[in-house]
Amino acid sequence: MANIFLWIWAFFISFLFFALFFLYTLASGANADWQILNSAAANTGITIVILSLAIGSISYFFPSVAKYIKYRKELGITGFFIIIFHIFITLFYLQDRFPFPSSYLHGRPLISFSAALASVSILIIMTIISNSLAIKVLGKWWRRLLRVGYIAIVFALLHMTLREKADWDTYLQNLHGPPPLSIIILWFGIWIILLRICVYFMTRRTGTHT
Numbered sequence: 001m002a003n004i005f006l007w008i009w010a011f012f013i014s015f016l017f018f019a020l021f022f023l024y025t026l027a028s029g030a031n032a033d034w035q036i037l038n039s040a041a042a043n044t045g046i047t048i049v050i051l052s053l054a055i056g057s058i059s060y061f062f063p064s065v066a067k068y069i070k071y072r073k074e075l076g077i078t079g080f081f082i083i084i085f086h087i088f089i090t091l092f093y094l095q096d097r098f099p100f101p102s103s104y105l106h107g108r109p110l111i112s113f114s115a116a117l118a119s120v121s122i123l124i125i126m127t128i129i130s131n132s133l134a135i136k137v138l139g140k141w142w143r144r145l146l147r148v149g150y151i152a153i154v155f156a157l158l159h160m161t162l163r164e165k166a167d168w169d170t171y172l173q174n175l176h177g178p179p180p181l182s183i184i185i186l187w188f189g190i191w192i193i194l195l196r197i198c199v200y201f202m203t204r205r206t207g208t209h210t
């Protein structure tokens, strides 16, 4: 029963981020359409996955955050399915803007697409091994494998940066209105990766797990 509350909490937090990101993009002057929905979904998915991985590192510096570690799995899986929703909308409702596969197979979009595939493959593996049977079978390798999640984040940020760079350049030239959401997410992601690297070096000698 307690498990259900963890899921409800993860859905609720994800919905809050989704609503916030949707309204932020609307307030930036965009029209409410599939593209905004897709943008809100993609940014929510990556944020929730980053949060699920980062709770351990953040609680190293802020011990009061440790009480949220129990939500990690539910957050991670919820974030993963929101990203699947992003892929679904992109491929089925934004065909005009991003025809598949022709618009993915050359230059920058090809690198972005390869990074997206690498990221989603790692997230699929992490979702598959996020159950108690896998924890038993994999033993100490399970925790190590979960750290690979950070590589999924690096690939996801690369995918996002290559896709959004043109919008960022336009914004940086005019500096008009709020910055694109994806710039904020990139900053957030970079800080969380740096935090994880710090925690790695600080706990290496003591062997403490986060």
Ligand code: HEM
Residues within 6 Å of the ligand: 035, 038, 039, 040, 042, 043, 045, 046, 083, 086, 087, 090, 098, 113, 116, 117, 119, 120, 156, 159, 160, 163, 164, 181, 182, 185
């Ligand atoms: C193979 C699967 C994927 C495809 C085909 C895909 C496709 C796209 C496309 C076409 C865009 C540009 C959207 C726009 O400018 O309106 C985009 C943006 C984005 N994608 Fe993906 N993506 C995939 C996987 C992923 C994954 C795995 C993640 C994260 C873990 C992700 C996160 C993002 C983010 C955060 C954005 C920026 C959205 C925005 O701010 O508008 N994508 N993706």
